[in-house]
Amino acid sequence: MKPTDMITQVGSVIASVMFAWAMFKQYCPHVLQEYIDKFSKRAFTFIYPYIQISFNEFTGDRFMRSEAYSAIENYLGSRSSTQAKRLKADVVKSSQSIILSMDDYEEVDDEFQGVKLKWAAGKHISETQSDEKKYYRLTFHRRHRQLILGDYLNHVLKEGNEIKVRNRQRKLYTNSGSYWRHVVFQHPASFESLAMEAERKQEIMDDLLVFSTAEEFYARIGRAWKRGYLLFGPPGTGKSTMIAAMANLLNYDIYDLELTAVKDNTELRKLLIDTTSRSIIVIEDIDCSLDLTGQRKKKKEEGEGDEKDPKPKLPKEEAETKQSQVTLSGILNFVDGLWSACKGERLLVFTTNFVEKLDPALIRKGRMDKHIELSYCSFEAFQILAKNYLKLESHHLFARIQELLGETKMTPADVAEHLMPKTISGDAMVCLENLIGGLEKAKEDAILKAEEEVKESARLKAEEEAKEKEKEKEKAKAEEEAAKEKDSSKAEENAKKPVKENGFCENGNAELISKEKK
Numbered sequence: 001m002k003p004t005d006m007i008t009q010v011g012s013v014i015a016s017v018m019f020a021w022a023m024f025k026q027y028c029p030h031v032l033q034e035y036i037d038k039f040s041k042r043a044f045t046f047i048y049p050y051i052q053i054s055f056n057e058f059t060g061d062r063f064m065r066s067e068a069y070s071a072i073e074n075y076l077g078s079r080s081s082t083q084a085k086r087l088k089a090d091v092v093k094s095s096q097s098i099i100l101s102m103d104d105y106e107e108v109d110d111e112f113q114g115v116k117l118k119w120a121a122g123k124h125i126s127e128t129q130s131d132e133k134k135y136y137r138l139t140f141h142r143r144h145r146q147l148i149l150g151d152y153l154n155h156v157l158k159e160g161n162e163i164k165v166r167n168r169q170r171k172l173y174t175n176s177g178s179y180w181r182h183v184v185f186q187h188p189a190s191f192e193s194l195a196m197e198a199e200r201k202q203e204i205m206d207d208l209l210v211f212s213t214a215e216e217f218y219a220r221i222g223r224a225w226k227r228g229y230l231l232f233g234p235p236g237t238g239k240s241t242m243i244a245a246m247a248n249l250l251n252y253d254i255y256d257l258e259l260t261a262v263k264d265n266t267e268l269r270k271l272l273i274d275t276t277s278r279s280i281i282v283i284e285d286i287d288c289s290l291d292l293t294g295q296r297k298k299k300k301e302e303g304e305g306d307e308k309d310p311k312p313k314l315p316k317e318e319a320e321t322k323q324s325q326v327t328l329s330g331i332l333n334f335v336d337g338l339w340s341a342c343k344g345e346r347l348l349v350f351t352t353n354f355v356e357k358l359d360p361a362l363i364r365k366g367r368m369d370k371h372i373e374l375s376y377c378s379f380e381a382f383q384i385l386a387k388n389y390l391k392l393e394s395h396h397l398f399a400r401i402q403e404l405l406g407e408t409k410m411t412p413a414d415v416a417e418h419l420m421p422k423t424i425s426g427d428a429m430v431c432l433e434n435l436i437g438g439l440e441k442a443k444e445d446a447i448l449k450a451e452e453e454v455k456e457s458a459r460l461k462a463e464e465e466a467k468e469k470e471k472e473k474e475k476a477k478a479e480e481e482a483a484k485e486k487d488s489s490k491a492e493e494n495a496k497k498p499v500k501e502n503g504f505c506e507n508g509n510a511e512l513i514s515k516e517k518k
């Protein structure tokens, strides 16, 4: 038989089968059709040794994109880029990188613990062609059912989610009313460029990295997977910069909470619930955000304490603070109440310039687990700044700078400002001399300030002593006058008393006046 004849015959057999099937479907009773359908499927699965699982893009009534689907999409992305012939490309991270995923009807192979599996991308198109439902289908031999349904799928979801986090565009959120708004978070700060002693820096980085991978540990000890950091120190010592470096190190989003804009504790709780995992919740300048310590004290000492506030509030801030009814207990609940344990890992970071002003309850361990002091620039910190700003590892002027940094205080922000190139040539020498000039001036200012302080305290002491003397004088004078008054009133009293025949008063004392009368 010629091949063309064979093809014709096969074609006519298929056509006859299809015709017979169409006739059968039209005239055969519905119940019988279902029965045959069921039977044929069973027979098929009996012969066919593979299991298929479909993961649809959309699930549920609410048309939510399935988390499993997007995790699988990410997981298959790297595999499909080496295997699939047709790929889909997407741009993320502000056009910085392209993410690939496999196109519809493509297939890729995978292997897990020596077991081979197959993934296929497909889609169901509705009859009206208006709607298409995408899915991924996993096919594997039924003898590996346990392994695939357990360990393998967990591995796919975990890795897919990790890839998603790595590729995602991170966000910086801020609260507006009871909602979060966000912008793209792109801060270049890193621990490497942070001016700080290497040992302390490493300790903080280790702490953060251990936390971010300690899911099982936290679950085992029965604690919510969160950690509080309190960053304190004078302005310009790198607190905000460190938060950005933390977010970059861990690849977390930042929720910058403006407490003064939160109406009350309920709104605060809502904001907390709306945060996602893998995020840092920041409250900057917690001592100024709300008078948290004052709220406890206020009842005892009305109005006091405002004068002592070293950072006077702006009128607008004051007005906002008055509107906000967030209380200290609201904040404490925010930090470690039941709601704070929802959904995944979270870092809470508070910053303050005046740690001593905060209520001890707020910063105790368990709430603020790690207290980090950021202080004035040390020589080691300066070396990092010099490397960052001037690309200098050493210079003969470093010795003088080291000496001056030991004698005077300057914040890293001020040091950095002196190291900023001020000329087009960006001469490093000029910057270093600038810094030396700045440090010398700071030293002189500090000496002058100290002298003035000594003078001022001597003046205050003298004033105090003078006041004390004045008081003593006044007291002595008052006592003298009181004694005189007492004498004269006694005399008057005696004068008013009746005089007896013998010229003595009733009390038996001789009275000059009565004698005169006689």
Ligand SMILES: Nc1ncnc2c1ncn2[C@@H]1O[C@H](COP(=O)(O)OP(=O)(O)OP(=O)(O)O)[C@@H](O)[C@H]1O
Pocket (backbone or CB within 6 Å): 193, 194, 195, 196, 233, 234, 235, 236, 237, 238, 239, 240, 241, 242, 352, 353, 412, 413, 414, 416
């Ligand atoms: N430790 C540091 N390492 C590197 N740069 C720093 C450091 N400290 C400060 N700077 C520089 O100084 C600038 C101000 O620092 P930052 O805003 O982090 O200070 P802060 O401690 O948050 O101040 P404030 O208490 O006023 O909020 C930053 O832009 C950064 O360039």
Ligand SMILES: [Mg+2]
Pocket (backbone or CB within 6 Å): 239, 240, 241, 284, 351
């Ligand atoms: Mg700051």
